[in-house]
Amino acid sequence: MNCRFNEWDIEEYLIYDTEKDCPVSSTAELMLGAGRLSCGNDVFCREGTVQAGLLAQSISKGEATTDDLELLREVIEIVHANADCEMARSAAKQALWLLDEYPDVWEQHVTRKLCPMLACKALYTVHADPAKCTGCGACTAVCPQGAIRGGEGLIHIIDNDKCDRCGACIAVCPESAIIKAGSVKPKTPDEPVPAGTFEGGGRRKRRGRA
Ligand code: SF4
Ligand code: SF4
The missing domain is CATH 1.20.1440.230 (NADH-ubiquinone oxidoreductase 51kDa subunit, iron-sulphur binding domain)
Structure with missing residues:
Protein backbone atom coordinates (compact mmCIF):
# COMPACT_ATOMS: atom_id res chain seq x y z
CA MET A 1 0.00 0.00 0.00
CA LYS A 113 -12.63 16.52 34.10
CA LEU A 114 -13.22 19.95 32.59
CA CYS A 115 -12.73 21.32 29.11
CA PRO A 116 -12.28 25.09 29.51
CA MET A 117 -12.91 25.56 25.77
CA LEU A 118 -16.22 23.68 26.06
CA ALA A 119 -15.16 21.69 23.01
CA CYS A 120 -14.91 18.14 24.37
CA LYS A 121 -18.41 16.72 24.08
CA ALA A 122 -18.23 14.57 27.20
CA LEU A 123 -17.19 17.49 29.36
CA TYR A 124 -19.90 20.07 28.79
CA THR A 125 -23.67 20.24 28.87
CA VAL A 126 -26.15 22.18 26.75
CA HIS A 127 -28.96 24.37 28.07
CA ALA A 128 -31.65 26.72 26.79
CA ASP A 129 -31.10 29.97 28.66
CA PRO A 130 -34.47 30.69 30.29
CA ALA A 131 -33.77 34.41 30.08
CA LYS A 132 -33.55 34.27 26.29
CA CYS A 133 -35.72 31.33 25.13
CA THR A 134 -38.94 32.54 23.50
CA GLY A 135 -40.37 29.08 22.93
CA CYS A 136 -40.23 29.26 19.15
CA GLY A 137 -39.61 25.51 18.81
CA ALA A 138 -36.88 25.73 16.17
CA CYS A 139 -34.54 23.64 18.32
CA THR A 140 -36.95 20.75 18.88
CA ALA A 141 -37.52 20.52 15.14
CA VAL A 142 -33.85 19.83 14.43
CA CYS A 143 -32.84 17.75 17.45
CA PRO A 144 -32.01 14.24 16.19
CA GLN A 145 -32.11 12.78 19.69
CA GLY A 146 -35.49 14.06 20.81
CA ALA A 147 -33.63 15.62 23.71
CA ILE A 148 -35.57 18.89 23.91
CA ARG A 149 -38.89 19.35 25.66
CA GLY A 150 -41.10 22.39 25.29
CA GLY A 151 -44.07 23.81 23.46
CA GLU A 152 -45.14 27.01 21.76
CA GLY A 153 -44.21 29.96 23.92
CA LEU A 154 -42.63 27.75 26.59
CA ILE A 155 -39.06 27.78 27.83
CA HIS A 156 -37.47 24.68 26.35
CA ILE A 157 -35.54 22.15 28.40
CA ILE A 158 -32.68 19.97 27.20
CA ASP A 159 -32.15 16.45 28.52
CA ASN A 160 -28.37 16.14 28.56
CA ASP A 161 -28.54 12.38 29.04
CA LYS A 162 -30.16 12.11 25.60
CA CYS A 163 -28.21 14.96 23.93
CA ASP A 164 -25.21 13.90 21.86
CA ARG A 165 -23.85 17.49 21.58
CA CYS A 166 -24.41 17.63 17.82
CA GLY A 167 -24.84 21.41 18.03
CA ALA A 168 -27.82 21.56 15.64
CA CYS A 169 -29.98 23.41 18.16
CA ILE A 170 -27.26 25.98 18.82
CA ALA A 171 -27.01 26.67 15.09
CA VAL A 172 -30.73 27.25 14.55
CA CYS A 173 -31.78 29.11 17.67
CA PRO A 174 -32.76 32.62 16.52
CA GLU A 175 -32.22 34.01 20.01
CA SER A 176 -28.76 32.51 20.56
CA ALA A 177 -30.39 31.09 23.67
CA ILE A 178 -28.71 27.69 23.70
CA ILE A 179 -25.50 27.74 25.64
CA LYS A 180 -22.81 25.28 26.65
CA ALA A 181 -21.84 24.94 30.29
CA GLY A 182 -18.91 23.39 32.11
CA SER A 183 -18.81 23.07 35.87
CA VAL A 184 -21.23 25.96 36.43
CA LYS A 185 -24.68 25.13 35.05
CA PRO A 186 -27.32 27.80 34.48
CA LYS A 187 -30.45 27.54 36.59
CA THR A 188 -33.28 26.23 34.43
CA PRO A 189 -36.88 25.22 35.15
CA ASP A 190 -37.63 21.52 35.77
CA GLU A 191 -40.62 21.67 33.42
CA PRO A 192 -41.38 23.95 30.44
CA VAL A 193 -42.96 27.18 31.70
CA PRO A 194 -44.12 30.24 29.73
CA ALA A 195 -41.25 32.24 28.29
CA GLY A 196 -40.31 35.20 30.43
CA THR A 197 -41.79 33.81 33.64
CA PHE A 198 -38.91 31.86 35.12
CA GLU A 199 -37.79 33.73 38.20
CA GLY A 200 -34.52 31.85 38.39
CA GLY A 201 -33.51 33.05 34.92
CA GLY A 202 -32.44 36.51 33.90
CA ARG A 203 -35.81 37.58 32.58
CA ARG A 204 -38.35 38.40 35.29
CA LYS A 205 -42.09 38.01 35.21
CA ARG A 206 -43.85 41.30 34.68
CA ARG A 207 -45.81 42.49 37.66
CA GLY A 208 -48.66 44.99 37.53
CA ARG A 209 -49.47 47.03 34.44
CA ALA A 210 -46.95 47.55 31.67
S1 SF4 B 1 -34.73 27.65 19.26
FE1 SF4 B 1 -33.98 28.91 20.96
S2 SF4 B 1 -35.64 30.39 21.38
FE2 SF4 B 1 -36.48 28.73 20.11
S3 SF4 B 1 -37.36 27.28 21.63
FE3 SF4 B 1 -35.27 26.59 21.18
S4 SF4 B 1 -34.00 27.57 22.75
FE4 SF4 B 1 -35.94 28.62 22.74
S1 SF4 C 1 -26.95 19.49 20.75
FE1 SF4 C 1 -27.99 18.18 19.21
S2 SF4 C 1 -28.70 16.38 20.39
FE2 SF4 C 1 -28.19 17.99 21.88
S3 SF4 C 1 -30.14 19.04 22.29
FE3 SF4 C 1 -29.07 20.17 20.66
S4 SF4 C 1 -29.89 19.31 18.73
FE4 SF4 C 1 -30.39 17.87 20.38
Missing part, protein backbone atom coordinates in the same frame (compact mmCIF):
# COMPACT_ATOMS: atom_id res chain seq x y z
CA ASN A 2 1.29 3.49 -0.79
CA CYS A 3 1.67 6.29 1.68
CA ARG A 4 -1.38 8.56 1.56
CA PHE A 5 0.37 11.61 3.00
CA ASN A 6 -0.70 13.63 -0.02
CA GLU A 7 -4.35 12.99 0.85
CA TRP A 8 -3.86 14.37 4.31
CA ASP A 9 -4.88 17.97 4.68
CA ILE A 10 -2.39 18.82 7.37
CA GLU A 11 -3.25 22.51 7.15
CA GLU A 12 -6.65 21.67 8.61
CA TYR A 13 -4.90 20.46 11.74
CA LEU A 14 -2.17 23.06 11.89
CA ILE A 15 -4.58 25.98 11.97
CA TYR A 16 -5.33 26.20 15.65
CA ASP A 17 -7.88 28.73 16.86
CA THR A 18 -6.83 29.58 20.41
CA GLU A 19 -10.28 31.02 21.10
CA LYS A 20 -12.29 27.88 20.47
CA ASP A 21 -10.12 24.88 19.68
CA CYS A 22 -9.19 22.46 22.43
CA PRO A 23 -5.65 21.03 22.39
CA VAL A 24 -6.92 17.70 23.69
CA SER A 25 -9.62 16.98 21.12
CA SER A 26 -7.39 18.53 18.41
CA THR A 27 -4.61 16.08 19.31
CA ALA A 28 -7.05 13.15 19.24
CA GLU A 29 -8.31 14.14 15.77
CA LEU A 30 -4.80 14.84 14.52
CA MET A 31 -3.25 11.54 15.59
CA LEU A 32 -6.26 9.39 14.70
CA GLY A 33 -6.49 11.17 11.34
CA ALA A 34 -2.84 10.36 10.59
CA GLY A 35 -3.37 6.75 11.72
CA ARG A 36 -6.34 6.34 9.39
CA LEU A 37 -4.25 7.40 6.40
CA SER A 38 -1.16 5.41 7.34
CA CYS A 39 -0.06 2.95 4.67
CA GLY A 40 1.00 0.59 7.44
CA ASN A 41 4.64 0.17 6.39
CA ASP A 42 6.04 2.07 9.37
CA VAL A 43 5.07 0.79 12.80
CA PHE A 44 5.34 4.24 14.44
CA CYS A 45 3.01 5.71 11.85
CA ARG A 46 0.69 2.69 11.80
CA GLU A 47 0.38 2.07 15.53
CA GLY A 48 2.01 4.96 17.39
CA THR A 49 -0.35 7.54 15.94
CA VAL A 50 -3.43 5.48 16.77
CA GLN A 51 -2.22 4.73 20.29
CA ALA A 52 -1.58 8.44 20.89
CA GLY A 53 -4.95 9.34 19.35
CA LEU A 54 -6.82 6.91 21.59
CA LEU A 55 -5.03 8.20 24.67
CA ALA A 56 -5.89 11.79 23.78
CA GLN A 57 -9.46 10.68 23.10
CA SER A 58 -9.75 9.14 26.58
CA ILE A 59 -8.46 12.42 28.09
CA SER A 60 -11.03 14.30 26.02
CA LYS A 61 -13.75 12.08 27.50
CA GLY A 62 -12.59 12.71 31.05
CA GLU A 63 -11.64 9.06 31.45
CA ALA A 64 -7.87 9.44 31.84
CA THR A 65 -5.38 9.83 34.68
CA THR A 66 -2.16 11.83 34.96
CA ASP A 67 -0.31 8.58 34.14
CA ASP A 68 -2.19 8.45 30.83
CA LEU A 69 -1.15 12.02 30.11
CA GLU A 70 2.51 11.15 30.73
CA LEU A 71 2.15 8.04 28.59
CA LEU A 72 0.65 10.13 25.80
CA ARG A 73 3.68 12.42 25.77
CA GLU A 74 6.02 9.43 25.72
CA VAL A 75 4.20 7.81 22.78
CA ILE A 76 4.16 11.07 20.82
CA GLU A 77 7.87 11.67 21.48
CA ILE A 78 8.66 8.13 20.30
CA VAL A 79 6.65 8.64 17.11
CA HIS A 80 8.31 12.01 16.52
CA ALA A 81 11.82 10.63 17.01
CA ASN A 82 11.46 7.31 15.20
CA ALA A 83 8.83 7.41 12.47
CA ASP A 84 10.12 7.01 8.93
CA CYS A 85 6.97 8.63 7.66
CA GLU A 86 6.70 12.39 7.22
CA MET A 87 2.99 12.33 8.00
CA ALA A 88 3.51 10.71 11.40
CA ARG A 89 6.41 13.02 12.26
CA SER A 90 4.40 16.12 11.29
CA ALA A 91 1.43 15.00 13.36
CA ALA A 92 3.64 14.23 16.36
CA LYS A 93 5.40 17.58 16.09
CA GLN A 94 2.08 19.44 16.16
CA ALA A 95 0.83 17.29 19.05
CA LEU A 96 3.97 18.03 21.07
CA TRP A 97 3.41 21.72 20.45
CA LEU A 98 -0.18 21.40 21.73
CA LEU A 99 1.06 19.58 24.83
CA ASP A 100 3.78 22.15 25.56
CA GLU A 101 1.71 25.22 24.77
CA TYR A 102 -1.37 24.39 26.87
CA PRO A 103 -0.25 22.39 29.94
CA ASP A 104 -3.02 23.86 32.13
CA VAL A 105 -5.74 22.83 29.71
CA TRP A 106 -4.48 19.24 29.58
CA GLU A 107 -4.24 19.22 33.36
CA GLN A 108 -7.83 20.40 33.78
CA HIS A 109 -9.12 17.60 31.55
CA VAL A 110 -7.29 15.01 33.59
CA THR A 111 -7.66 16.23 37.16
CA ARG A 112 -10.93 18.20 37.08
Whole structure:
Protein backbone atom coordinates (compact mmCIF):
# COMPACT_ATOMS: atom_id res chain seq x y z
CA MET A 1 0.00 0.00 0.00
CA ASN A 2 1.29 3.49 -0.79
CA CYS A 3 1.67 6.29 1.68
CA ARG A 4 -1.38 8.56 1.56
CA PHE A 5 0.37 11.61 3.00
CA ASN A 6 -0.70 13.63 -0.02
CA GLU A 7 -4.35 12.99 0.85
CA TRP A 8 -3.86 14.37 4.31
CA ASP A 9 -4.88 17.97 4.68
CA ILE A 10 -2.39 18.82 7.37
CA GLU A 11 -3.25 22.51 7.15
CA GLU A 12 -6.65 21.67 8.61
CA TYR A 13 -4.90 20.46 11.74
CA LEU A 14 -2.17 23.06 11.89
CA ILE A 15 -4.58 25.98 11.97
CA TYR A 16 -5.33 26.20 15.65
CA ASP A 17 -7.88 28.73 16.86
CA THR A 18 -6.83 29.58 20.41
CA GLU A 19 -10.28 31.02 21.10
CA LYS A 20 -12.29 27.88 20.47
CA ASP A 21 -10.12 24.88 19.68
CA CYS A 22 -9.19 22.46 22.43
CA PRO A 23 -5.65 21.03 22.39
CA VAL A 24 -6.92 17.70 23.69
CA SER A 25 -9.62 16.98 21.12
CA SER A 26 -7.39 18.53 18.41
CA THR A 27 -4.61 16.08 19.31
CA ALA A 28 -7.05 13.15 19.24
CA GLU A 29 -8.31 14.14 15.77
CA LEU A 30 -4.80 14.84 14.52
CA MET A 31 -3.25 11.54 15.59
CA LEU A 32 -6.26 9.39 14.70
CA GLY A 33 -6.49 11.17 11.34
CA ALA A 34 -2.84 10.36 10.59
CA GLY A 35 -3.37 6.75 11.72
CA ARG A 36 -6.34 6.34 9.39
CA LEU A 37 -4.25 7.40 6.40
CA SER A 38 -1.16 5.41 7.34
CA CYS A 39 -0.06 2.95 4.67
CA GLY A 40 1.00 0.59 7.44
CA ASN A 41 4.64 0.17 6.39
CA ASP A 42 6.04 2.07 9.37
CA VAL A 43 5.07 0.79 12.80
CA PHE A 44 5.34 4.24 14.44
CA CYS A 45 3.01 5.71 11.85
CA ARG A 46 0.69 2.69 11.80
CA GLU A 47 0.38 2.07 15.53
CA GLY A 48 2.01 4.96 17.39
CA THR A 49 -0.35 7.54 15.94
CA VAL A 50 -3.43 5.48 16.77
CA GLN A 51 -2.22 4.73 20.29
CA ALA A 52 -1.58 8.44 20.89
CA GLY A 53 -4.95 9.34 19.35
CA LEU A 54 -6.82 6.91 21.59
CA LEU A 55 -5.03 8.20 24.67
CA ALA A 56 -5.89 11.79 23.78
CA GLN A 57 -9.46 10.68 23.10
CA SER A 58 -9.75 9.14 26.58
CA ILE A 59 -8.46 12.42 28.09
CA SER A 60 -11.03 14.30 26.02
CA LYS A 61 -13.75 12.08 27.50
CA GLY A 62 -12.59 12.71 31.05
CA GLU A 63 -11.64 9.06 31.45
CA ALA A 64 -7.87 9.44 31.84
CA THR A 65 -5.38 9.83 34.68
CA THR A 66 -2.16 11.83 34.96
CA ASP A 67 -0.31 8.58 34.14
CA ASP A 68 -2.19 8.45 30.83
CA LEU A 69 -1.15 12.02 30.11
CA GLU A 70 2.51 11.15 30.73
CA LEU A 71 2.15 8.04 28.59
CA LEU A 72 0.65 10.13 25.80
CA ARG A 73 3.68 12.42 25.77
CA GLU A 74 6.02 9.43 25.72
CA VAL A 75 4.20 7.81 22.78
CA ILE A 76 4.16 11.07 20.82
CA GLU A 77 7.87 11.67 21.48
CA ILE A 78 8.66 8.13 20.30
CA VAL A 79 6.65 8.64 17.11
CA HIS A 80 8.31 12.01 16.52
CA ALA A 81 11.82 10.63 17.01
CA ASN A 82 11.46 7.31 15.20
CA ALA A 83 8.83 7.41 12.47
CA ASP A 84 10.12 7.01 8.93
CA CYS A 85 6.97 8.63 7.66
CA GLU A 86 6.70 12.39 7.22
CA MET A 87 2.99 12.33 8.00
CA ALA A 88 3.51 10.71 11.40
CA ARG A 89 6.41 13.02 12.26
CA SER A 90 4.40 16.12 11.29
CA ALA A 91 1.43 15.00 13.36
CA ALA A 92 3.64 14.23 16.36
CA LYS A 93 5.40 17.58 16.09
CA GLN A 94 2.08 19.44 16.16
CA ALA A 95 0.83 17.29 19.05
CA LEU A 96 3.97 18.03 21.07
CA TRP A 97 3.41 21.72 20.45
CA LEU A 98 -0.18 21.40 21.73
CA LEU A 99 1.06 19.58 24.83
CA ASP A 100 3.78 22.15 25.56
CA GLU A 101 1.71 25.22 24.77
CA TYR A 102 -1.37 24.39 26.87
CA PRO A 103 -0.25 22.39 29.94
CA ASP A 104 -3.02 23.86 32.13
CA VAL A 105 -5.74 22.83 29.71
CA TRP A 106 -4.48 19.24 29.58
CA GLU A 107 -4.24 19.22 33.36
CA GLN A 108 -7.83 20.40 33.78
CA HIS A 109 -9.12 17.60 31.55
CA VAL A 110 -7.29 15.01 33.59
CA THR A 111 -7.66 16.23 37.16
CA ARG A 112 -10.93 18.20 37.08
CA LYS A 113 -12.63 16.52 34.10
CA LEU A 114 -13.22 19.95 32.59
CA CYS A 115 -12.73 21.32 29.11
CA PRO A 116 -12.28 25.09 29.51
CA MET A 117 -12.91 25.56 25.77
CA LEU A 118 -16.22 23.68 26.06
CA ALA A 119 -15.16 21.69 23.01
CA CYS A 120 -14.91 18.14 24.37
CA LYS A 121 -18.41 16.72 24.08
CA ALA A 122 -18.23 14.57 27.20
CA LEU A 123 -17.19 17.49 29.36
CA TYR A 124 -19.90 20.07 28.79
CA THR A 125 -23.67 20.24 28.87
CA VAL A 126 -26.15 22.18 26.75
CA HIS A 127 -28.96 24.37 28.07
CA ALA A 128 -31.65 26.72 26.79
CA ASP A 129 -31.10 29.97 28.66
CA PRO A 130 -34.47 30.69 30.29
CA ALA A 131 -33.77 34.41 30.08
CA LYS A 132 -33.55 34.27 26.29
CA CYS A 133 -35.72 31.33 25.13
CA THR A 134 -38.94 32.54 23.50
CA GLY A 135 -40.37 29.08 22.93
CA CYS A 136 -40.23 29.26 19.15
CA GLY A 137 -39.61 25.51 18.81
CA ALA A 138 -36.88 25.73 16.17
CA CYS A 139 -34.54 23.64 18.32
CA THR A 140 -36.95 20.75 18.88
CA ALA A 141 -37.52 20.52 15.14
CA VAL A 142 -33.85 19.83 14.43
CA CYS A 143 -32.84 17.75 17.45
CA PRO A 144 -32.01 14.24 16.19
CA GLN A 145 -32.11 12.78 19.69
CA GLY A 146 -35.49 14.06 20.81
CA ALA A 147 -33.63 15.62 23.71
CA ILE A 148 -35.57 18.89 23.91
CA ARG A 149 -38.89 19.35 25.66
CA GLY A 150 -41.10 22.39 25.29
CA GLY A 151 -44.07 23.81 23.46
CA GLU A 152 -45.14 27.01 21.76
CA GLY A 153 -44.21 29.96 23.92
CA LEU A 154 -42.63 27.75 26.59
CA ILE A 155 -39.06 27.78 27.83
CA HIS A 156 -37.47 24.68 26.35
CA ILE A 157 -35.54 22.15 28.40
CA ILE A 158 -32.68 19.97 27.20
CA ASP A 159 -32.15 16.45 28.52
CA ASN A 160 -28.37 16.14 28.56
CA ASP A 161 -28.54 12.38 29.04
CA LYS A 162 -30.16 12.11 25.60
CA CYS A 163 -28.21 14.96 23.93
CA ASP A 164 -25.21 13.90 21.86
CA ARG A 165 -23.85 17.49 21.58
CA CYS A 166 -24.41 17.63 17.82
CA GLY A 167 -24.84 21.41 18.03
CA ALA A 168 -27.82 21.56 15.64
CA CYS A 169 -29.98 23.41 18.16
CA ILE A 170 -27.26 25.98 18.82
CA ALA A 171 -27.01 26.67 15.09
CA VAL A 172 -30.73 27.25 14.55
CA CYS A 173 -31.78 29.11 17.67
CA PRO A 174 -32.76 32.62 16.52
CA GLU A 175 -32.22 34.01 20.01
CA SER A 176 -28.76 32.51 20.56
CA ALA A 177 -30.39 31.09 23.67
CA ILE A 178 -28.71 27.69 23.70
CA ILE A 179 -25.50 27.74 25.64
CA LYS A 180 -22.81 25.28 26.65
CA ALA A 181 -21.84 24.94 30.29
CA GLY A 182 -18.91 23.39 32.11
CA SER A 183 -18.81 23.07 35.87
CA VAL A 184 -21.23 25.96 36.43
CA LYS A 185 -24.68 25.13 35.05
CA PRO A 186 -27.32 27.80 34.48
CA LYS A 187 -30.45 27.54 36.59
CA THR A 188 -33.28 26.23 34.43
CA PRO A 189 -36.88 25.22 35.15
CA ASP A 190 -37.63 21.52 35.77
CA GLU A 191 -40.62 21.67 33.42
CA PRO A 192 -41.38 23.95 30.44
CA VAL A 193 -42.96 27.18 31.70
CA PRO A 194 -44.12 30.24 29.73
CA ALA A 195 -41.25 32.24 28.29
CA GLY A 196 -40.31 35.20 30.43
CA THR A 197 -41.79 33.81 33.64
CA PHE A 198 -38.91 31.86 35.12
CA GLU A 199 -37.79 33.73 38.20
CA GLY A 200 -34.52 31.85 38.39
CA GLY A 201 -33.51 33.05 34.92
CA GLY A 202 -32.44 36.51 33.90
CA ARG A 203 -35.81 37.58 32.58
CA ARG A 204 -38.35 38.40 35.29
CA LYS A 205 -42.09 38.01 35.21
CA ARG A 206 -43.85 41.30 34.68
CA ARG A 207 -45.81 42.49 37.66
CA GLY A 208 -48.66 44.99 37.53
CA ARG A 209 -49.47 47.03 34.44
CA ALA A 210 -46.95 47.55 31.67
S1 SF4 B 1 -34.73 27.65 19.26
FE1 SF4 B 1 -33.98 28.91 20.96
S2 SF4 B 1 -35.64 30.39 21.38
FE2 SF4 B 1 -36.48 28.73 20.11
S3 SF4 B 1 -37.36 27.28 21.63
FE3 SF4 B 1 -35.27 26.59 21.18
S4 SF4 B 1 -34.00 27.57 22.75
FE4 SF4 B 1 -35.94 28.62 22.74
S1 SF4 C 1 -26.95 19.49 20.75
FE1 SF4 C 1 -27.99 18.18 19.21
S2 SF4 C 1 -28.70 16.38 20.39
FE2 SF4 C 1 -28.19 17.99 21.88
S3 SF4 C 1 -30.14 19.04 22.29
FE3 SF4 C 1 -29.07 20.17 20.66
S4 SF4 C 1 -29.89 19.31 18.73
FE4 SF4 C 1 -30.39 17.87 20.38
